[in-house]
Amino acid sequence: MTASTSRTVACLGPEGSFSHEFACSRFPGAISRTSADDFEGVIRLVESGAADIAVLPFLNSNGVDVRPAQAAIAKACDWICIEGCFPHKVVHNVVVAEGFKSLKKLVSKEQVFPQCTNWLGQWDGIETAPASSTSAALAELLRATKAERESTAVICNQLAVSLYGGEVRWAGVQNPGNTTLFLVASRRQTIASEEQALICLTCPSEKCYEDTINDFSRAGMPLKFTSLKGEFTSELPCFLQFEVAGRASDVRKLTEQPYRSLVGAFSEEHSLAACVGAFFDDIY
Numbered sequence: 001m002t003a004s005t006s007r008t009v010a011c012l013g014p015e016g017s018f019s020h021e022f023a024c025s026r027f028p029g030a031i032s033r034t035s036a037d038d039f040e041g042v043i044r045l046v047e048s049g050a051a052d053i054a055v056l057p058f059l060n061s062n063g064v065d066v067r068p069a070q071a072a073i074a075k076a077c078d079w080i081c082i083e084g085c086f087p088h089k090v091v092h093n094v095v096v097a098e099g100f101k102s103l104k105k106l107v108s109k110e111q112v113f114p115q116c117t118n119w120l121g122q123w124d125g126i127e128t129a130p131a132s133s134t135s136a137a138l139a140e141l142l143r144a145t146k147a148e149r150e151s152t153a154v155i156c157n158q159l160a161v162s163l164y165g166g167e168v169r170w171a172g173v174q175n176p177g178n179t180t181l182f183l184v185a186s187r188r189q190t191i192a193s194e195e196q197a198l199i200c201l202t203c204p205s206e207k208c209y210e211d212t213i214n215d216f217s218r219a220g221m222p223l224k225f226t227s228l229k230g231e232f233t234s235e236l237p238c239f240l241q242f243e244v245a246g247r248a249s250d251v252r253k254l255t256e257q258p259y260r261s262l263v264g265a266f267s268e269e270h271s272l273a274a275c276v277g278a279f280f281d282d283i284y
Contacts, residue, residue: 007051007052007053008033008034008051008052009023009027009032009033009034009051009052010033010034010036010042010043010046010051010053010055011023011035011054011055012035012037012038012039012042012055012056012057013132013133013134014035014133014135014136015035016134016138016139016159016160016163017134017135017160018090018134018157019035019055019057019182020135020159021157021159022057022180023055025088026055026086026182026184027053034050034051038072039056039068039069042054042055042072043072043073043075043076043080043185046080046185046187047079047187052186053186054184055185056069056073056182056183056185057069057181057182058085058180058181058183059180059181060090060111060114060115060178061179062114062175062178069183073183073185076185079187080185080186081187082183082185084183084184085181085184086181087179087182088179088181088182089178090178090180091158091174091178092115092155092172092173092174093155093156093161093168093170093173094106094153094154094155094169094170094173095138095154095155095156095166095168095169096141096149096153096166096167096169097152097166097167098149098167099146100151100153101150101151102150102151103126104125104126104127104152105127105128105151105152106120106126106127106152106153107128107129107130107137107141107153107155108130108131108137108154108155108156109131109132109133109137110130112155113128113155115175116155116174117175118176119170119174119175120173131154134156134157135157135160135163135164137156138154138156138160138161138164138166141153142164142165142166154166
């Protein structure tokens with residue numbers, strides 16, 4: 001998969017969302033972009049053929065995972081394919097409308113506030129309110145009453161400001177190193193094995209990856225490594241895929257969920273064999 005491939009991309013939220021921002025940066029040659037209001041809607045666009053690929057925010061560097069995205073992927077387990085897993089640096093700005101006087105209320109997507117705790121800690125008594133998306137929050141603020149515009153601001157990206165308007169009053173209010181891991185999903189072209197597992201873990205270098213794969217192979221586990229998706233990074237986990245290679249009857253089931261499942265996120269270097277081994281110890 002190349003970033004310049006011309007395909008239709010589905011993403012979460014209206015134009016100006018962080019998913020839209022990631023789609024623009026990762027697929028600048030996309031024929032068109034379409035969107036939905038929830039993760040299942042984004043995936044349905046791929047299932048129906050309205051989009052070739054979907055981009056899904058999956059994990060933030062503050063440790064907050066996006067459980068609705070995981071649930072939507074699980075429901076599409078019989079046909080979905082994870083093509084890649086890519087970190088995206090997220091920059092948050094506090095944006096105000098014309099007539100702003102003093103900050104009393106901040107509006108943004110719920111997951112944004114934990115990403116800005118350092119900046120928020122400098123203020124006392126500010127009300128925070130969730131919105132369906134960061135860009136929708138900005139669009140609503142620009143249509144708000146004069147009284148609301150005087151004391152309310154939103155947290156969003158520069159893309160939303162360029163699309164809708166508003167003034168960046170405080171720029172770069174995110175915590176240091178704020179990064180979100182995005183998955184790129186499409187329709188699987190080949191029939192999968194009966195049982196598979198999807199695992200996230202940190203592989204900061206290719207050597208670390210090779211060492212852990214060798215350790216895993218020597219352990220004799222009944223899984224076969226099939227693909228590494230994403231980039232080597234010391235900050236966020238990579239996305240790995242395994243399938244049962246033998247002794248499937250001994251494994252019973254990877255989980256009680258459908259055969260294709262997310263096992264978990266593991267951040268320690270050289271942890272692949274240990275974490276998979278521990279997982280199988282739990283189900284034997």
